[in-house]
Amino acid sequence: MNIKRRAGVAMIAIAVGFTGVVVAPPPVQAQGLLEALFKGPAQRQREKMARQQARQEAVPAAQPPKPVAKISGPTYRTYKPDALVNVDFSKLSDPITTGAIDDMGLAPLGIDPFTEGRAVLADLSLRALPEAAEAVIEHYSARPEYLWVAGTSVTERTLAVVAVLDDADAVGLSAADYKVDVPDDGFDITQGTERQKQLMAFEMKLSVAVANYILDATRGRIDPNRISGYHDFKRKSPDLADRLEALSKAADPAEALLAQNPQGAHFEALKAELVRLQQLDEGERIEIAENVLIKPGQSNPELSNVMAAIALKGSDALKVDNALVLASYAGKPEYDAEIVTLVKGFQKEAGLKPDGVIGPATRRALVGITNADKIEKVRLSMERARWLPGVLASRRVFINQPAYTATYFEGGRQELSMRVVVGTKSNQTYFFDDRIELVEFNPYWGVPQSIIINEMLPKLRADPSYLDRLGYEVTANGRAVSSSAVNWNAVGRGSGIGVRQPPSDGNALGELKILFPNSHAIYMHDTPSKSLFERDTRAYSHGCIRLEDPRAMAAKVLGTTVADIGGYIAGGRNQQVNLSSEIPVHVAYFTAWPNEAGKVEYFADIYGRDDYLRRAIDATEKARTS
Template sequence: MSIKMRAGVALVAIAVTFTGVISAPPPVQAQGLLDALFKSPAQRKRERQAREQATRQPVEAPKPVVKVRGPRYHKYKPDTLVKVDFGKIADPVVTGGINDMGLSPLGIDPFAEGRPALADLSVKALPEAAEAVVEYYSSHPGYIWVAGTAITDRARAVVDVLNAADEVGLSAADYKVDVPADAFDVTQGTERQKELMAFEMKLSVAVANYMLDASRGRVDPNRISGYHDFKRKSPDLARQLEALSKAADPAEALLAQNPQGAHFEALKAELKRLQDLDESERIEIAADLLLKPGQANPELANVIAAIEMKGSDALKTDNALLFASYAGKPEYDEELVALVKAFQKEAGLKPDGVVGPATRRALVGITNADKIEKVRLAMERARWLPGVLASRRVFINQPAYTATYYEGGKSDLSMRVVVGKRSNQTNFFDDEIELVEFNPYWGVPQSIIINEMLPKLRADPSYLDRLGYEVTAGGRAVSSSSVNWNAVGKGSGIGVRQPPSNGNALGELKILFPNRHAIYMHDTPSKSLFKRDTRALSHGCVRLQDPRAMAAKVLGTSVADIGSHIAGGQNKQVQLSTKIPVHVAYFTAWPDDNGTVEYFADVYNRDSYLRKAIDATEAARTS
């Protein structure tokens, strides 16, 4: 009998049970018999060692998911005031004629006469202001605000501007300078010169501080949170002091350090109007009220009373009988729902009859004190923007949920937008629009890959393949199912993008102003979101209600031309012939096209953070 036959007989014998029925042999035992019959001892040893090594290998555990987190809010650290080192002001060197040195006809140098006062003078200033004052007087050793033994009218006019700093949203206490009396004892000439020198320096320091605050704000926005991104302005204060010394109207030149334009003038006018008003009556409604048709709530009585107070004369006339007959019942019936809907329509809200946060705000309103606060915060934020806004620009105001295109300094197009939700806040920054991309790819942000997609992919690695997403590993295209998602984490080099399609998250187009926050304006297939009053719903980018119209404006073309770019279905980029400034801004008070200041809810609670920063700044300056 051959070896093969003997092996076969042996296997059959092993497989036959005591009942005589042939059953499948145990695989391991059968494999062991085959190994014994056909494999050499050396081969069996190698395979046994391999099996033992594999057994010792630990099973790879999924890499912990470390979520990609957004920016944080900080405890604000204000600028520190420093002592001005007047000792660094160089002595004048006589190299020219009497007039060149600013000497009096008798050859007396008033500035030199007052110089001894500098030894004992102690004045604190912002670091840049302290440096600028020393730099200016080192190269220009002469008075700006003093003539002979008196204070000039130019100086008095500048002091008036400093004393009125509250009118432009600053604090007059930061720039207070006492003006010496006109009368003085002529026998104490030296003391008078010291007094004038002290006034000169204190006023120039106050002016330098004012110019710095007026042009860039008292607060450095980047210290508030990572959601603020501005290159802080660094004006040449020494040169500006020189220009101010030569200005025909130094008071006007000093005021011009504040933002210029209709928006800031409207804020100034609104601040004055509010400060002249008496506090208006208001009806309180519970902050957490959410009242739907058919429900009952005791707060309904306050809702009806507020409508009667806030509604238009026409609304009151049309519903006079209802107001007269309403007895405070808590049931929210059809008749009262119709009244609420009419008020919502008047207030520009969605007339759905649901009394939620937006309707409550419209009913309760905000106090004059609250409005004053919002206007002053808006004036501070306005200083972070360019001093003069470009006549052609795009302005996105997140609390208003609007994007507006300006041409020739006038609003030419405005639309609703969706901005980032509270957990994915849209940043506050300036940039320039450079291009429009049609039928765009959506490069999925790492935060979405790690925070939202990764848990699904670990359970179902082919998830992205089925959805038609493209995956890259180290820049090389791979299938989703081929990736070991258990090993993927932050910084793993895995990329995901969605090709152009009807379901693409960016819709038909995106308008790009490349920035490190990966924020841009774009289309969206979720059109229903624009019907909502509160539209903080995105992952941070700005979704446009009418993206074709905005694209046409920034490209300087027609909506029909935009449609032809999209119709091809191919990914395509079109560069702007001239870049357009875009302000991704955050203002809870801002003027409309007619100069009327409107007020908006503080969706990200940034007003309170800015208020804390201003309070910390004022405390540091008065300590």
Template structure:
């Protein structure tokens, strides 16, 4: 008996699953081994267990921390020596001709690159050397002067701000048209270096326009992208071959309709004379029947932003409010606010809170410009072609849309991760629809949320109907586990919630396997979709219309989806032809009609990206 008790104590000490003995016996036996106490009354054993738990409970509970934001480190500018080009010889194509061929203007000019350096990203410098070693001719110079190609490229690079870049990053001094005709040495030296600077800046533009200036993975652990690989040597070859270098450079930017809409919006914002922002005091919160000095600003904002139909329907209300001059929030004004909320896809509760004020006050022109520029940068991280069929989730808009052939086929509200459990920004492919799903509880939820309850009540998961299995796949009971030995990396069991009415995932989930364990799913908590701000999940994406989204990605009907769910058992169905899904973060994003919507920076990521762009600009200017 003594040996069996010692063995049982060892099992508990490593946080493993207890044998088949009842928990009371197992724990009282553990105390007898630890404290050398003999078997006493049930009441005495109970007090021992309670004291033991109290002692263990006083130790800090483990926690699993989520990803964090980083201090951004920009790409480094290097001084790349072009001396290897100064040694280039023009070999004869005929093996029987021993002397090299006569050198032309380009080859004669190469010697002026001895000891000359350009300050560029390393991949730009490598591409320069690779191209000019194999191609002995000017791209940007003709007849001892900058040519039309150079001027076209310079014009595009000078307008880089129009596409969300910075023109100061691509400036090149243009050689003067007049020069000393007798001093060909000085002119060749000037032109060959102009050639190299032009190519370096053109490639820098191609690189930035294609993949963005920022490496998103250096921003935070919430970003997950494979940075685009740009073949700069081929790009320089294309610039040499094209008839319009300006068109080629401009085409390096994303060519999709979203980027075009953002470009149009940016130009309009910068040309706007009138400030669109209406000041409403911060912290304003107005309920029906209350008074507020901000009411006049609220009504003025509705008059400015409301639709023509809304203004007509509430014309008398506007007149009466202006005549009365009161700051009482009357039933008539409540109906006015409710209609405005409906027009703006807000909860029509008549309460003027943070989200409603955001729509009323609008975003300042300067803030809109910043949001559009950041959106352009983020769009460069995504594929140039988002796909004929794809799902786009925009977290700040709390919206998921299935797009087919450039049209929004179905769009719906979503709930995303709360600030402490942020939804990541990444792309993947939808693979599976699962009906009547199990919920495999993530380790972070077990440790951070369930563990404190389990330490107080080990039967907690048993009572709620969760299924636990040990590392050998055997079913175990939560009450037979010593939860005080469980740590952030030592959870001895897998926990899942079986299908059913109370299942956290509802009646279906849409899977695109990824390292973040994020997917789209139904939820029994339907009331959350009525909220304006919907950051409540642990990181996954809850869909307001999961059946509609499942039918869209499968290319089938809602009736078909309902039939699968009605079977009442766990089923999985593969999605034919994997569909791209973009779990994104855009605080400015074009609607289907080309207009741009603006959204609150719910996770504070705009500020981090803006700082990264500023640091990149400072690094480039300091090292140029």
């Protein structure tokens, strides 16, 4: 007789992250024939109860699903502007000199004009940005002499500097922030001390204004990181004392001051566009309902406004080719084939997908925006330009989210530009600078925690083997596990669960990704969803930048050919190739920006960031004038 003895295999839950995330199967038990025949009823009952208790300990009791705390993106904040501070002139004022002035208001021989005016500083009250206030005191403590005054008058060089401040609006700043009144020219010996007071007060007011201007021109009036976490910039900290000294020695201090603003064709184009717009009348404009959506074959009363707008904005060539349709249109609401052809022609001219569907993008092209709106967009773009490097690198990649484009520059000239897909409004692409370091071919897609928790988890709780069937790899605290082995009801933020998709034809990142490692996990990559590039509005990703022609961009940044890129991909092996030298990349957000020809183009504010920046500027101007 084959007698088996009962073997109890005690197994417990495997703790991964925390107890109960990955669960082992229940213990296997067996009972021999002899034990069943010769044990008494009481003993068998005791052992039965023990087995039941062991099973209860080995298999965790069913627990309700752990509540899912969604992972959300950054929020927009009420902007807190920089606070102005009082300039502390106590380190510069010298009350001893007060007694040295005679009844005629004249100082003894040997006392220089700056020392003569020091006593005025004890009663001088000025406010400045904290860095500007500190820099002015630092400069004059080291070099106690006039920058802007010669003898008893203001120099021509100084007047040119004042003119730059007065024209601050032309570079997107506010002249009111730097307003300094110039003392009347001429000197009356009977004025004595009063004249010295005027000159010293003017000297300090102008130096404070210049220091404030340098700060604003260099880094912008707004700290973008205070607007929202979608902005990620290290705020610039120019050495103001050093720059004041450089201005005093410059052959043309006015030109040197103006050069504190961003340099390059992009900023010059914005300046020229601002001048052009300010000289224009608003002109005629046809209004079309904002929520308009007219498809071929439908009927809509807004069609009459569409036709009027095409007659106003369409090119002469378009109107000649469709003269009969335009002339015979009598206000009917039916969107028939002839009008569809006309609309498609207009869409093609406007750089839109010529599908004949009259939606938001076509409406914007037909209605346009007012000059006032364009002026505001240009000024906001000039502010944003100050967050970028003052001089853009000649070799760079520039991504403009509202334009849905990625552009490669070599030698300062555009060599490649393509359509991109950016983040949705709920998964916005960040605005930041970085450096491209490498290209990964046949990449793995490490699924972000936000997608695991927000999107995958509900499916996995209903179907734990969901990821196994799709071929995804699952890890728990770095240990490979099966998707079906995970107790997804216990998974939440911080549970140590990782998910990645191996290289494949269906991989979300496609053939390659171009990496500039950052805390936002944003990069450029290929995509199997090619049809999205045909759409006018292309905000569909989870935040990364999908490239229309990833092989071409990879070839440019690696300094090789598209054929070589194809060779890397054809191998099918996951591999990384480092760039010979890193390339600056600007993941930017501009609703007004010049094209290759230098003409400023305007784009829809896809994330509503213009409004937040406008509020920040308003709050800043209010704080500076209060």
